Amino acid sequence: MSFEPTIVGFLCNWCSYTGADLAGTSRIHYAPNVRVIRVMCTARIDPTFVLKALHDGADGVLICGCHPGDCHYSEGNYKMMRRYPLLKKMLADYGIDEARVRLEWVSASEGQRFADIVDDMTQRVRELGPSPIKEGLARDMAER
Amino acid sequence: MADKLQIAIYWGAACGGCDVAVLDTNEFILDVGAVADIRLWPIAADGKYKDVEAMEDDELDLSIYNGAVRNSENEHIARLLRQKSKLLIAFGACAYMGGIPGLANLTTRDKIFDTAYVDNASIEPGNHKIPRPETEIDGKVLDIPAFYRRVYRLDHVVDVDYYIPGCPPQPDQVKAALLAVVKGELPAKGSVVGAYEHALCEDCPRTRNEKKITRFYRPWEIIADPDTCLLEQGVLCAGVATRSGCGARCPTSGIPCRGCYGPAPGVVDQGAKLASAVASIVDSKDPEEIQTILEGLPDFTSFAYRYGVASSLLQRSHRP
Amino acid sequence: MTRKITIDPITRLEGHGKISIFLDDSGAVEDCYFQIPELRGFEQFVVGRPLEELPRIVTRICGVCPASHHMASAKAVDGCFNDEVAPLAHKLRDMYYNAHFIHSHTAHFYALAAPDFVLGPDADPAVRNILGVVAKVGLEIGGRVIRVRGLAQEVQRVIGGRNNQDIWCLPGGVAKRLKEDELEQITEWVGEMYDFTQFSLQLFRDVVLGNPQYVDLILNGPYTLDVHNMGLVDENNAPNFYHGKVRVVDYEGEEICKYEAKDYAEHVAEHVEPWTYLKFPYLKKRGWKGFVEGIDSSIYCATPLSRLNVAERMATPKAQEAFEEMYGVLGSHPCKALLAQHWARLVEMVQNAETLQGYCADPEITGEEVRVIPQTISGEGFGIVEAMRGTLTHHYTCDERGICTSANLIVGTTNNNAPIQMVTKKVAEALIKPGVEPDQGLLNMVEMAFRAFDPCYSCATHSLGQMPLEACVYRGDELISQIKRNC
Numbered sequence: 001m002s003f004e005p006t007i008v009g010f011l012c013n014w015c016s017y018t019g020a021d022l023a024g025t026s027r028i029h030y031a032p033n034v035r036v037i038r039v040m041c042t043a044r045i046d047p048t049f050v051l052k053a054l055h056d057g058a059d060g061v062l063i064c065g066c067h068p069g070d071c072h073y074s075e076g077n078y079k080m081m082r083r084y085p086l087l088k089k090m091l092a093d094y095g096i097d098e099a100r101v102r103l104e105w106v107s108a109s110e111g112q113r114f115a116d117i118v119d120d121m122t123q124r125v126r127e128l129g130p131s132p133i134k135e136g137l138a139r140d141m142a143e144r
Numbered sequence: 145m146a147d148k149l150q151i152a153i154y155w156g157a158a159c160g161g162c163d164v165a166v167l168d169t170n171e172f173i174l175d176v177g178a179v180a181d182i183r184l185w186p187i188a189a190d191g192k193y194k195d196v197e198a199m200e201d202d203e204l205d206l207s208i209y210n211g212a213v214r215n216s217e218n219e220h221i222a223r224l225l226r227q228k229s230k231l232l233i234a235f236g237a238c239a240y241m242g243g244i245p246g247l248a249n250l251t252t253r254d255k256i257f258d259t260a261y262v263d264n265a266s267i268e269p270g271n272h273k274i275p276r277p278e279t280e281i282d283g284k285v286l287d288i289p290a291f292y293r294r295v296y297r298l299d300h301v302v303d304v305d306y307y308i309p310g311c312p313p314q315p316d317q318v319k320a321a322l323l324a325v326v327k328g329e330l331p332a333k334g335s336v337v338g339a340y341e342h343a344l345c346e347d348c349p350r351t352r353n354e355k356k357i358t359r360f361y362r363p364w365e366i367i368a369d370p371d372t373c374l375l376e377q378g379v380l381c382a383g384v385a386t387r388s389g390c391g392a393r394c395p396t397s398g399i400p401c402r403g404c405y406g407p408a409p410g411v412v413d414q415g416a417k418l419a420s421a422v423a424s425i426v427d428s429k430d431p432e433e434i435q436t437i438l439e440g441l442p443d444f445t446s447f448a449y450r451y452g453v454a455s456s457l458l459q460r461s462h463r464p
Numbered sequence: 465m466t467r468k469i470t471i472d473p474i475t476r477l478e479g480h481g482k483i484s485i486f487l488d489d490s491g492a493v494e495d496c497y498f499q500i501p502e503l504r505g506f507e508q509f510v511v512g513r514p515l516e517e518l519p520r521i522v523t524r525i526c527g528v529c530p531a532s533h534h535m536a537s538a539k540a541v542d543g544c545f546n547d548e549v550a551p552l553a554h555k556l557r558d559m560y561y562n563a564h565f566i567h568s569h570t571a572h573f574y575a576l577a578a579p580d581f582v583l584g585p586d587a588d589p590a591v592r593n594i595l596g597v598v599a600k601v602g603l604e605i606g607g608r609v610i611r612v613r614g615l616a617q618e619v620q621r622v623i624g625g626r627n628n629q630d631i632w633c634l635p636g637g638v639a640k641r642l643k644e645d646e647l648e649q650i651t652e653w654v655g656e657m658y659d660f661t662q663f664s665l666q667l668f669r670d671v672v673l674g675n676p677q678y679v680d681l682i683l684n685g686p687y688t689l690d691v692h693n694m695g696l697v698d699e700n701n702a703p704n705f706y707h708g709k710v711r712v713v714d715y716e717g718e719e720i721c722k723y724e725a726k727d728y729a730e731h732v733a734e735h736v737e738p739w740t741y742l743k744f745p746y747l748k749k750r751g752w753k754g755f756v757e758g759i760d761s762s763i764y765c766a767t768p769l770s771r772l773n774v775a776e777r778m779a780t781p782k783a784q785e786a787f788e789e790m791y792g793v794l795g796s797h798p799c800k801a802l803l804a805q806h807w808a809r810l811v812e813m814v815q816n817a818e819t820l821q822g823y824c825a826d827p828e829i830t831g832e833e834v835r836v837i838p839q840t841i842s843g844e845g846f847g848i849v850e851a852m853r854g855t856l857t858h859h860y861t862c863d864e865r866g867i868c869t870s871a872n873l874i875v876g877t878t879n880n881n882a883p884i885q886m887v888t889k890k891v892a893e894a895l896i897k898p899g900v901e902p903d904q905g906l907l908n909m910v911e912m913a914f915r916a917f918d919p920c921y922s923c924a925t926h927s928l929g930q931m932p933l934e935a936c937v938y939r940g941d942e943l944i945s946q947i948k949r950n951c
Contacts, residue, residue: 047416051457068429081431082423085438086448090415093250093445095463132462140459141300144216144292157504160478160920161527161628167575167594168617168628170610174603177595186475188575190589190908193472217480217501244524247509256508260743261736264507265729265859265872267743268752271736279739281495284466284486286739288501311629312527362866364516364545364635365837397625397632398639402520404629442867446513450521 005059005125009034009118010049012042014072015107016064022111030115031122034062041065043076047087050101057134060100060125064114067105077105099124100131149326151206152184152196152225156218157245157295158211162236163187165312166208172319179326184225196224204229206325210312212238212245212454213296216277217289226302231325237311239298240336241406242454244311246295247446249453249460253293294460295453306330308338311404311451314390336409339389343408344401345373348383348392352376356427360440363400374400375425378440380447385411385418402450413457415448466494471907474914476576476593478528479877479921483888483910491898496889498914500742500881500921507871515541515866516635522858523629525875526923528571531564531620531630532851532876533858533923535706538633539725540858543845544866545635545838552831553637558706559823560623560632561849562816565705566657567616568852569768569809569816572918573664574609577806580912581672586905605667612660615653619820622646635866637835644830651824658817664810665786672806673793682803683794686894687913689887690715690757692747692764693798694879695771696850697722702779703771703815705850712747712764713774715800720747725846728857732874735882742921744882745874755886763886766854766879767917768808773798778811780818786811802887805916809852841866851876853920875923888913 011017017038023030039045042065050061063080071077084103091101102121106114155163167173167188176182183204184191207229213219226232237243248256261267261274279286298304308321317338324330324337331337345352352373361368361378368374374381374395381400383392387408394401407414422441428434441447449456472482480502488494506525510518519537523530535557542549575594579587582597591599598606617627623642624632632638642650672678681687692714698704701711710728712720723731734743735752746752750762757763764770772791778784790807791797823829847858854876861870891913896902 047419048413048457051413051416055457068431075429078429079424081429082426082434082438083419085435086419086423086441086444087416090419090445090448093461094458095461096458132464133458136462137459140294140296144219144290155480157502159524159527159530161524161530164527164571164628167571168614170614171607174595174598174606174610177598181590182593182595185593186473186480187478188476189593190475190904192475214504215501244521245504247521248505251505251508251511256505259508259511259870260503260505264870266732266734266745266874268733268735268746273736273738275736275741276738279737281739284468284484284495286484286497286499288499288739288741291503311524362514362516363639364835367835367837370640393621393626394631399520399625399631399634402517442514442865443512446517 003126003130005033005122005130006057007034007060007062007121007125008053008058009036009062009064010039010042010045011036012065012077013038013040015066015070016114018108019064019106019110019114022109023115026111028111028115031119033122034118041071041073041076042080043073045080047083050087054096054100054131054133055137057131059131060102060121062117062121063103064106064117065103067107070107096133097128099128149180149205150203151180151182151208152191152204152229153182153208154184154210154221154225155186156209156211156222156239156298157214158238160187161312162210165236165315166318168315169319170315176322193221196228199228201227202230206231206233208233208235209298210235210239212242213292213298213301214245215289215291219301222298222302231305232302233306233308233321234298234304235308236313237309237404237406237451240307240309241452242295242297243451246449246452246454249294250445251461252463253291297454305333307336309336309387309406310339310390313338317389336387339387339405341409342388344383344386344388344390344392344395344405347388348373348395350374350395355425357425358427358437360437368398370398380422380441382418382447382450384421385414402447404451406452406455414452415445415456418448419444469902469907471911474911476579476911476915477919477921478526479919479923481914481919481921485892485896485910487896491900493889493893493896496892497739498885498888499740502921503741507873510868510871513868515544515860515862515868518860518868518871519633520631526920527628528920529564529568529851529853529876529923530628531561532849532856534630534633535561536847536849536856536858539847539849540845540860541635541847543847544842544860544862545845546840546842548636548836548838548840550637550833550836552828553834554707555823555826555829556623556638556642556834557633559820559829560620561706562819563616563619563623565816565852566661566813567613567620569813570609570613570616570664572852573806573809576918577915580908580915581678585909585912586903589904589908592908608660608663612657615657619650619653622650634835636838639835641832641834642830647824647830654817654820654824658821661810661813661817664813668807668810682801685803686891687802687887687916688800689765689802689883689890690759690800691761691883691886692720693770693773694764694766694855695774696848696855697775698779700779701774701776703775703812703850704779707849710848710855711774713798714759715798716759717798725848725857728846728848728859728874734874734878742878742881744885745879746882755882757886763882764879765883766876767805768812768852769799769802769805770854771850772808772811778815780815780822782818783811783815786814802913802916805918809918851920851923853877853918853923854879877917877919877921877923880917880919884914884917884919
């Protein structure tokens with residue numbers, strides 16, 4: 001029995017959630033490993049959400065938003081664009097493999113692209129193996 | 145003895161600054177002496193561990209524990225004091241959040257050992273000896289505490305009643321907290337006491353306007369204007385993500401806040417909030433330009449979690 | 465069958481420690497070990513941090529003497545920036561630092577040391593502390609002590625923004641200037657502080673020198689070692705706490721070496737023992753010879769007494785008078801009587817106060833240019849100051865962006881690890897005799913050996929140790945269990 005990653009996906013309502021829907025209605029087959037959480041805009045995504053998902057056992061976190069310039073709220077995705085490098089730096093310093101957290105711009109018409117991203121990320125995280133975080137923290141509390 | 149409050153003040157992986165903060169209450173310490181027997185306070189009094197071991201459970205009305213949990217002795221005494229005390233307060237940033245020693249959670253024990261005992265500029269040439277928990281010399285056993293793989297907060301190892309933040313907590317707050325205990329006027333268990341319920345910015349004397357940053361500066365790269373918000377001038381200041389209560393001494397003196405009072409109320413991860421705040425003032429929509437601007441903040445992680453690595457959601461490096 | 469007495473924890477000092485005394489069948493001391501159980505790892509976890517952050521991180525090595533680390537760190541950081549520093553900043557830093565000395569020496573003398581002398585070494589432990597001292601000497605004196613210590617801290621706060629966990633030094637200088645009205649206030653306080661230094665000396669004369677048993681203990685007791693002395697001196701071989709060269713002198717007064725900060729690693733090395741986390745500095749050129757006294761010893765002390773032992777004079781006139789009085793009573797310069805360190809602290813405080821008075825009268829001290837913007841990064845820096853407890857060395861390297869790539873610290877109290885080990889054993893052997901059951905008073909007198917050094921073990925144990933781990937548990941000769949980890 002091989003490891004199947006659990007990936008939490010934060011998708012913005014207007015572009016990327018619709019794009020994911022399109023993948024579904026188009027009957028595209030793709031990896032079922034992403035658990036989708038719909039937010040109105042990637043601007044809503046506090047870095048805390050990503051860290052919490054990892055803390056609670058997610059093997060990876062995928063964030064999808066509208067392409068720059070296309071944000072339903074004009075500039076929301078720029079806020080995510082600015083947070084992301086800081087978040088990545090913090091994750092790297094905490095020893096979290098780079099492939100576990102990913103930001104992609106997916107438009108409402110990019111069903112196939114969404115599917116490809118999910119397949120690609122799932123495969124990379126599968127190769128990395130389970131995230132060491134939740135088990136590691138539990139072990140810290142049990143043994144010193 | 146039973147008429148006076150029975151208290152203990154103890155230090156884990158600490159620097160002594162929290163104990164000095166208690167001494168900095170100045171005359172008040174004499175008032176404390178009048179109403180309390182200090183049964184353990186290694187910096188200033190002669191109580192020994194065996195004296196604590198001999199106490200009944202709950203014999204101490206109050207134990208104040210500062211410092212992080214770094215080794216087996218820190219944990220052992222934390223458990224001992226919890227057992228012997230009615231109330232246990234986590235005092236200062238280290239007990240509350242892991243503190244500066246928590247930065248060790250971003251590196252490894254092996255590296256730390258290597259730097260201390262093998263690979264440094266002044267170690268005895270050819271040294272192979274390293275400290276270990278037990279050494280036997282001619283039948284005599286010498287023991288020292290076991291080093292843990294990482295730093296823990298106090299409430300990772302024992303149940304804590306209250307938290308007093310700060311590095312160190314301000315003497316006024318020490319007074320207020322001790323008086324509250326004496327009078328029995330304490331808030332709900334688990335509360336943070338001795339600090340305010342808002343972020344530092346509200347109490348900072350600098351003027352704040354809209355922030356649009358196209359370049360960040362390290363504090364020595366500019367002579368900042370003394371009256372304007374530091375963050376607004378591009379100097380990273382953690383006040384925006386930090387609980388107030390310290391009197392804003394650092395930004396008042398021209399030095400940016402580094403977050404020693406911990407996160408503002410309701411915040412789960414102080415570093416995530418600082419990242420959010422800093423990102424929100426970057427004035428660019430171009431990914432490459434954004435990257436360049438953010439490169440003006442090297443080692444951002446140690447600013448995000450200067451006092452709170454052990455308290456962050458991830459708590460420590462998970463490098464394999 | 466060996467019997468073990470453990471004093472745990474040691475008290476009235478800064479930091480963690482325990483003393484393990486082994487008695488043979490007759491009840492005589494067979495061996496004695498001074499063990500430090502704490503470490504945190506500063507030398508490693510500052511790597512990767514921007515240099516300018518280090519002076520604010522290393523203050524958490526010690527909350528009793530954070531200014532020492534702040535200053536040594538600032539100087540090492542300055543070195544990494546090619547020593548581009550506003551000249552006025554050096555004066556202000558020296559001014560600030562002398563105020564810190566008064567605060568720290570006062571705290572040690574009255575809160576940590578005085579209980580042994582004012583109440584007596586074998587007084588009831590429940591009162592053998594600062595509260596007991598105040599109860600005995602009275603609130604007027606107690607209040608004055610508290611007030612002056614507070615004033616010294618206030619001077620720091622006015623000049624540098626905080627009276628603890630210092631923040632004020634930056635590459636290029638300091639963060640803010642001293643204003644005229646602030647200087648006026650400080651000048652008034654400094655006058656009071658100077659008077660207090662004289663008062664403290666008089667108290668010492670009355671309480672300690674006026675008690676023949678204490679004098680005997682100081683001059684003739686077991687608290688003495690034939691080891692060498694280290695301290696920072698200026699060009700006149702007078703003590704300077706902020707800047708100078710390190711001078712090492714043997715206990716007969718001959719100079720062994722005198723070096724600049726950048727050459728520290730040629731003269732000092734650190735030895736490791738597995739039964740304590742704290743390293744043992746020694747004179748490198750002589751090699752580690754063990755815990756051995758004598759003229760060829762490689763062991764040295766770095767303490768207030770050591771500073772005065774290596775000095776040929778004080779830097780200020782009233783301090784010079786106090787210096788001459790002290791050595792007149794002690795009978796020789798250098799002096800090996802380790803309990804005299806308590807006196808040396810008081811003599812130093814006079815120089816601290818006079819130095820402050822000098823700065824208060826300096827018309828340039830309220831100048832505007834307290835910081836320059838450094839233009840170049842050299843990649844390496846060395847900062848040596850005198851911590852209250854001994855010579856403190858910070859050595860950093862950095863990359864082209866000014867990010868720390870390595871840090872090496874030799875801390876005040878660390879210098880004294882071997883002497884403390886040796887004198888503790890000596891005192892234990894002298895006081896614990898067959899047929900005498902060691903009570904708390906006797907054990908406290910063993911503790912008085914280290915207490916004279918005003919140790920700061922949080923300082924000393926900045927660095928985190930061990931990782932390959934092998935634990936062997938014995939009972940008698942029988943190996944009970946063996947645990948290995950990472951090796």
